[in-house]
Amino acid sequence: xxxxxxxxxxxxxxxxxxxxxxxxxxxxxxxxxxxxxxxxxxxxxxxxxxxxxxxxxxxxxxxxxxxxxxxxxxxxxxxxxxxxxxxxxxxxxxxxxxxxxxxxxxxxxxxxxxxxxxxxxxxxxxxxxxxxxxxxxxxxxxxxxxxxxxxxxxxxxxxxxxxxxxxxxxxxxxxxxxxxxxxxxxxxxxxxxxxxxxxxxxxxxxxxxxxxxxxxxxxxxxxxxxxxxxxxxxxxxxxxxxxxxxxxxxxxxxxxxxxxxxxxxxxxxxxxxxxxxxxxxxxxxxxxxxxxxxxxxxxxxxxxxxxxxxxxxxxxxxxxxxxxxxxxxxxxxxxxxxxxxxxxxxxxxxxxxxxxxxxxxxxxxxxxxxxxxxxxxxxxxxxxxxxxxxxxxxxxxxxxxxxxxxxxxxxxxxx
Amino acid sequence: xxxxxxxxxxxxxxxxxxxxxxxxxxxxxxxxxxxxxxxxxxxxxxxxxxxxxxxxxxxxxxxxxxxxxxxxxxxxxxxxxxxxxxxxxxxxxxxxxxxxxxxxxxxxxxxxxxxxxxxxxxxxxxxxxxxxxxxxxxxxxxxxxxxxxxxxxxxxxxxxxxxxxxxxxxxxxxxxxxxxxxxxxxxxxxxxxxxxxxxxxxxxxxxxxxxxxxxxxxxxxxxxxxxxxxxxxxxxxxxxxxxxxxxxxxxxxxxxxxxxxxxxxxxxxxxxxxxxxxxxxxxxxxxxxxxxxxxxxxxxxxxxxxxxxxxxxxxxxxxxxxxxxxxxxxxxxxxxxxxxxxxxxxxxxxxxxxxxxxxxxxxxxxxxxxxxxxxxxxxxxxxxxxxxxxxxxxxxxxxxxxxxxxxxxxxxxxxxxxxxxxxxxxxxxxxxxxxxxxxxxxxxxxx
Numbered sequence: 075x076x077x078x079x080x081x082x083x084x085x086x087x088x089x090x091x092x093x094x095x096x097x098x099x100x101x102x103x104x105x106x107x108x109x110x111x112x113x114x115x116x117x118x119x120x121x122x123x124x125x126x127x128x129x130x131x132x133x134x135x136x137x138x139x140x141x142x143x144x145x146x147x148x149x150x151x152x153x154x155x156x157x158x159x160x161x162x163x164x165x166x167x168x169x170x171x172x173x174x175x176x177x178x179x180x181x182x183x184x185x186x187x188x189x190x191x192x193x194x195x196x197x198x199x200x201x202x203x204x205x206x207x208x209x210x211x212x213x214x215x216x217x218x219x220x221x222x223x224x225x226x227x228x229x230x231x232x233x234x235x236x237x238x239x240x241x242x243x244x245x246x247x248x249x250x251x252x253x254x255x256x257x258x259x260x261x262x263x264x265x266x267x268x269x270x271x272x273x274x275x276x277x278x279x280x281x282x283x284x285x286x287x288x289x290x291x292x293x294x295x296x297x298x299x300x301x302x303x304x305x306x307x308x309x310x311x312x313x314x315x316x317x318x319x320x321x322x323x324x325x326x327x328x329x330x331x332x333x334x335x336x337x338x339x340x341x342x343x344x345x346x347x348x349x350x351x352x353x354x355x356x357x358x359x360x361x362x363x364x365x366x367x368x369x370x371x372x373x374x375x376x377x378x379x380x381x382x383x384x385x386x387x388x389x390x391x392x393x394x395x396x397x398x399x400x401x402x403x404x405x406x407x408x409x410x411x412x413x414x415x416x417x418x419x420x421x422x423x424x425x426x427x428x429x430x431x432x433x434x435x436x437x438x439x440x441x442x443x444x445x446x447x448x449x450x451x452x453x454x455x456x457x458x459x460x461x462x463x464x465x466x467x468x469x470x471x472x473x474x475x476x477x478x479x480x481x482x483x484x485x486x487x488x489x
Numbered sequence: 490x491x492x493x494x495x496x497x498x499x500x501x502x503x504x505x506x507x508x509x510x511x512x513x514x515x516x517x518x519x520x521x522x523x524x525x526x527x528x529x530x531x532x533x534x535x536x537x538x539x540x541x542x543x544x545x546x547x548x549x550x551x552x553x554x555x556x557x558x559x560x561x562x563x564x565x566x567x568x569x570x571x572x573x574x575x576x577x578x579x580x581x582x583x584x585x586x587x588x589x590x591x592x593x594x595x596x597x598x599x600x601x602x603x604x605x606x607x608x609x610x611x612x613x614x615x616x617x618x619x620x621x622x623x624x625x626x627x628x629x630x631x632x633x634x635x636x637x638x639x640x641x642x643x644x645x646x647x648x649x650x651x652x653x654x655x656x657x658x659x660x661x662x663x664x665x666x667x668x669x670x671x672x673x674x675x676x677x678x679x680x681x682x683x684x685x686x687x688x689x690x691x692x693x694x695x696x697x698x699x700x701x702x703x704x705x706x707x708x709x710x711x712x713x714x715x716x717x718x719x720x721x722x723x724x725x726x727x728x729x730x731x732x733x734x735x736x737x738x739x740x741x742x743x744x745x746x747x748x749x750x751x752x753x754x755x756x757x758x759x760x761x762x763x764x765x766x767x768x769x770x771x772x773x774x775x776x777x778x779x780x781x782x783x784x785x786x787x788x789x790x791x792x793x794x795x796x797x798x799x800x801x802x803x804x805x806x807x808x809x810x811x812x813x814x815x816x817x818x819x820x821x822x823x824x825x826x827x828x829x830x831x832x833x834x835x836x837x838x839x840x841x842x843x844x845x846x847x848x849x850x851x852x853x854x855x856x857x858x859x860x861x862x863x864x865x866x867x868x869x870x871x872x873x874x875x876x877x878x879x880x881x882x883x884x885x886x887x888x889x890x891x892x893x894x895x896x897x898x899x900x901x902x903x904x905x906x907x908x909x910x911x912x913x914x915x916x917x918x919x920x921x922x923x924x925x926x927x928x929x930x931x932x933x934x935x936x
Binding site: 224 | 562565566568569576579580581582585
């Protein structure tokens with residue numbers, strides 16, 4: 075991938091809460107806010123930080139399956155609903171399953187690089203609690219190849235990653251892998267408890283690690299190789315961020331120190347009609363993340379924090395390996411040793427990631443960028459980690475489907 | 490006839506009632522599941538839902554559709570395997586809808602009882618009325634040319650009497666579900682001396698497929714569940730009356746206190762007066778009347794219950810499941826007032842609660858709420874500590890509670906010595922699974 079031809083920044087991030095089981099406000103029997111609420115809240119949350127809608131040249135909105143969760147298509151039409159100042163301006167909806175948010179970001183980056191825009195409003199959202207989990211599984215399964223749906227598990231994606239976990243157990247050992255997966259869960263909960271918008275913010279179980287380690291996968295009630303604690307939950311939520319050029323930053327009156335610069339990015343897609351070559355490896359993540367690092371001209375040991383797509387704890391462990399932090403089969407040990415914890419060698423998912431913060435599918439990619447922006451600019455509140463001078467970079471990895479669509483971005487605080 | 494052949498034509502009498510609808514639902518799902526097995530492909534299964542009016546049957550079909558969806562949603566993993574050969578059914582949505590269709594397709598709502606003449610199995614869930622049961626069974630038996638078996642959801646009438654009077658030749662078994670059948674896991678199975686072994690075998694297989702906890706009870710009026718509960722309830726009334734007399738206080742205050750003791754001191758899901766309201770004072774009186782002629786050494790008639798009935802205060806539940814007022818008046822499911830039998834009005838608990846609680850005395854620090862014990866692993870240890878503390882106290886509340894626990898145990902032991910229950914475990918299982926007690930009545934906590 076070519077070097078970026080001009081400087082691109084992100085700033086003014088905003089997250090709604092991630093609503094679903096675990097949040098005190100959530101009651102499945104009572105009416106909940108619809109997509110309009112989430113789009114508006116996230117959009118306005120960004121606009122108030124950048125001097126209003128008049129400063130925005132165009133907008134991108136990422137969403138996976140509003141067509142079925144909410145019976146709503148034509149989502150770019152909701153952009154002017156956020157603010158009249160966005161009417162009669164370009165807006166586009168992008169979709170790449172759970173990487174829709176990441177696509178919203180890279181689309182915005184390309185618009186700025188193409189110099190068609192100086193300021194882009196990038197949003198991502200999903201409102202999934204409209205159906206029970208057993209039907210939600212059908213809808214989310216559309217991130218796979220539909221011709222494989224018939225032979226897939228009732229809970230299709232947990233089934234896919236259960237197969238991956240099963241292959242990993244067999245190849246590298248069950249006990250050590252479960253330890254790594256349990257630690258991954260415990261880290262997610264510990265981090266989510268520090269972010270008031272996180273779905274697990276109210277989680278107060280006394281020993282998440284012990285709870286996760288004790289729980290055994292049971293194929294009779296769920297899937298063969300994962301427990302519910304290995305999975306991200308069903309979430310409603312939206313996130314937004316501004317993507318802009320240097321000129322754009324000036325226009326919106328934001329200091330570079332309060333923005334993060336996009337140093338490089340990667341974006342790759344694998345053939346959805348084929349099975350992964352190796353179930354124990356996430357090859358597209360590996361490819362796209364290395365592409366991003368290369369594009370940025372840095373190595374992983376310069377990265378101070380990572381937001382990776384842990385839709386399942388095993389995906390988190392495999393991402394550790396894909397990044398080259400541990401050899402194949404040793405990612406679980408790396409995690410079990412606490413190296414991805416908030417005080418570890420390389421803190422991952424510092425506001426909880428998909429398992430802890432939540433996974434409103436189409437919003438997740440944008441949420442990851444917001445977390446990195448918060449951490450690198452010192453705006454992460456109680457979830458703030460220390461970013462050292464020798465590891466000043468942040469990295470995001472957003473995955474759609476079973477390692478099919480991946481976007482990865484390298485950030486650094488503006489200077 | 491194999492298990493599946495027996496299930497190919499079944500009738501439920503009283504199918505739209507509270508018990509009948511649950512029995513119909515479970516049976517319909519079981520029949521649909523059998524029909525889905527490869528060996529049963531192409532076979533027809535018919536379940537006649539028989540009740541007195543088209544209106545109640547229409548309501549039943551709505552109830553069924555909603556409930557079958559819930560059942561299907563819980564076993565979608567299995568259903569996907571069963572429908573694996575159906576290329577047109579791909580998503581969970583498709584599969585669940587098809588299963589609902591398959592179940593509903595088995596059920597024939599009908600007001601004409603004659604359809605039962607072709608059934609191999611008849612489930613009866615009409616009122617606890619011996620002559621009605623006998624009438625229906627004998628009519629079906631006379632007109633049915635199959636080897637028809639009768640499963641009766643009887644909670645108190647001795648089954649052998651129904652057998653003899655209807656001429657069923659032992660092809661009957663008591664299959665006593667607890668309310669609501671779709672949720673409550675306990676089933677009391679009552680065979681008579683005459684009940685055929687094959688009927689018993691089938692009943693066990695059927696109950697097991699429904700994932701029920703089976704407790705065999707001997708054929709003695711009231712069986713185990715009502716045998717214990719009715720006497721426990723009568724004891725509660727007697728204790729309240731004695732307390733009112735001894736302390737010279739109005740009965741409603743004593744009812745409040747006994748209800749509190751039986752819930753909080755005995756760690757039960759609800760107090761005994763609330764439980765009588767839940768069952769229904771009318772139902773309780775009715776069952777006592779059924780049982781009374783069969784018990785020799787005790788009188789189960791009760792003046793207070795009769796008086797409540799006269800005053801039209803009956804408890805029980807609305808069709809929504811909400812609690813009707815009885816001994817206690819309820820707001821949001823919680824007792825807020827107690828019926829004053831003399832003034833015939835409710836007296837708010839707030840107006841006398843403090844005074845009564847003071848008379849009872851404090852609970853020891855080791856007290857636990859019933860709900861908190863549900864998932865407790867060291868229950869026995871916790872109960873032992875609490876009841877030992879209770880025994881060491883001399884408050885009025887603790888004394889009454891200990892005596893109540895002893896009486897509850899004695900009732901249980903008598904069910905065993907009278908051979909209603911085979912052993913103390915069966916009595917305890919019924920009270921644990923059917924009444925959600927945290928510990929069985931036959932224990933050593935109160936000795």
